[in-house]
Amino acid sequence: MADYSRRHELPAYLRAWQEKIEAYARAQGLDFFPQVFEMLSFDEMNEVASYGGFPTRFPHWRWGMEFERLKKSGEYGLSRIYEMVINNNPCVAYLLEGNSLVDQKLVMAHVCAHNDFFKNNFAFKVTDQDRRPPAGAEDLVVSRQGRVPTRKWIDTFANHAARVRAAMERHGVNPVEEFIDTCLSLENLIDPPGRMLEGRQELPKPEDPEPIEVPRLKARGYMDSFINPEEYLDTQRKKLEAEAEKSKGRFPQKPARDVLRFLLENAPLERWERDVLEVVREEAYYFWPQAQTKVMNEGWASFWHSRIMTGYACDGDEIIDYAERNASVLGGGKTLNPYKLGVELYRFIEERWNKGQFGKDWEDCDDLEERRSWDLQLGQGLRKVFEVRALHTDVTFIDEFLTPEFVAANKLFTFGWSNRNDRFEIDSREFKAVKDKLLFQLTNFGNPFILVEDANLENRGELLLRHDHHGVDLDAEKGRDTLRALFRVWKRPVAIATAIENRPTLLRYDGKEHSTKQLK
């Protein structure tokens, strides 16, 4: 290890810059974990990037595939990774060997902001390894103040790797690798909001269920005994009781969103299989906050690298190089660049709060001219963006701060598939459409909502999942393949209730063949 760190240590002149940039960033109000920068070669950088930022990961071909892709696109000059940073305490970040000084400074500035975001954004609290379930909403925010959380994820991931390797040694590489494939197939079926509360004590259930109240048909007092006769009430009561009885026997009682946890607790797994599934689930939760705050996090880092570089770290003769690099980070074709969207939104918020363009007076003002020249000189912009970076995730960020002015100024549009022309086409530039689409893409990180509905379907021990359909179908082909993976874990027939082209449909896999059934 000592050898490793010596090999990757920063040269003295970069160390000096690191200290200067960190000091400046702190003075600007950024609050970050201690940082360690390591210098990597092109191949090592690709390796680390393929492992999702980590120096070690459990062995699996998918990282190899990513490595091949990165290596190739780097060699062809299509893309190059400049920066990698791990949400860890201390925070570890990587610099690419052979980059120019201005690039390295830019990356360091960028990393300071990412690190600040990791430390302060509330969504990352789930990655605190010493967290306890909060007692209430206040606890969630206040308890963070001044406390330095434990985040030794690099060690954790290395331990995961060791666990998986041990399983491979005992049970052979192929079966374990295949089972990892299976688990990765299901890795997006987790419950991020629920994770915050994990480990919380369940409220004791009331001993006696409340007596069942039969809803009476509406009737005037004197008519009641005719309209709601005893026999009618009796049959209704029996019916309701039967239903309650049925749901009592139902398992899980409430649909479970953390499908992986449900499987861990209930699927007939070998010990090593449980181990592997646990590893995959832990890691999926680790990456979730980053997925949830992609726009905000990258925007924040870009917002700050440009402030730090132009305000301090960039020499006069480097400014052109810096501007070029910055443009390539924030550029992009017609697809939306999260860096760009994020940084523009922060700047937009900063300007609005500097000028006091918020609150009731602002909302009520219809005069375009007045709105354009609205400037109360409040100077609250910077304070506001710091607050925003702590309290929002992408969804609420967009929901709260995307405005028609912003959409128009940044030329945002929605696009969709045109069956007639067989291509993707621009749909609309309407504010509402753009916002809805963006929110849709960001909610649940673009993953469908899928729950465990019933683990004993038709009393045959079959597993039924339900897809909460919000207007977009599942990819049926991939869905079927995923069911296959689910079967591998559950070992009994599995099914998912979804909708295809507006018709409720059940996709089922019984271990031999797939079937598709229209539901009534």
Add this chain to the structure above:
Amino acid sequence: MALNIDQDHARFRDIVRGRIRQNLKRYISHGELIGRQGKDTVSIPVPQIDIPQFRFGSKQAGGVGQGEGEPGDPVGGEEKEGSGKAGKDAGEHALEVEVTLDELATILGEELSLPRIEPRGQTRIVAQKDKYTGIRRTGPESLKHFRRTYREALKRQISSGLYDPANPVVVPVRDDKRFRSWNTALQPVANAVIIYMMDVSGSMGDEQKEIVRIESFWLDTWLRSQYKGIESVYLIHDAVAREVDRDTFFHTRESGGTMISSAYKLCADIMQKRYPPSDWNVYPFHFSDGDNWSVDDTLNCINLLKDRVLPNANMFCYGQVESPYGSGQFIKDVREHLGADERVITSDIRDKDAIMDSIKAFLGKGR
């Protein structure tokens, strides 16, 4: 330096090889690899290698973009080339993986259980080649390494205090001089040649040529993996034959009649002149729709094969491609006259799906 990821990468390559193996028949009959051929590698689209998850179908989903354009304008990058049925697949893109031709040949060999070829018993031809590999202190003036010499001189002058920064004149003396040195490497040179002959008469359509093109790609791949350095000769013929380059070979369309003997004669001449059998492994392949001009010419062909081609070649392969005008008589004639000779292999290629069997027939004997 060895990386952790090398292991994962090797696993991934293994999986890719497995996938290629599974889909080999499709790759062979579709010919989609040929357009992707680089110098030593082909890039192969490997379907469905990623891990399936419950995901949204992409078409309904759409997304948000940024930039100019009116509603109804296409969104750049997503537009596919061409039109027609293929459009259904837009959006899903197969992963492309680069595989060396050697690797591909190995897979082909294993899948079709092709035997390795025993080269004929002649001595291997080896050429000498000089390569500059190092530096030494003696040598001819013409090989002097100027920079090294200068550096040595500079070092000497500085260490002996003769160097004056104000007047930086560096004069090398004899001991400073450095020269390039070389090693002589032995390099095997081509000792195998493939002679492709194709009928380009009016009855050979584009589809037939496509079949020939695909088949010759795979023959090439295999034979190249068996011999270090291999040469190819391309002959086309209708009523007369001529030697052409590779590109012309695949893209020429003539309209004349068919005299197969013209090709065999040219082939025999070339073999005699350029590829004496004592030094060369010779592989003549002939593709035609089998519609020869006359019975006389066919007899002429048989004689040419018997007397001039077969004695000097490892084997002779004839592939008959079925054309829209029905397939000809020639394959039957060859079988009738030369069927007993184990150096002669014939194959009837009905359509693209038959290519694989045909390759197996041609290469299955390991000659």
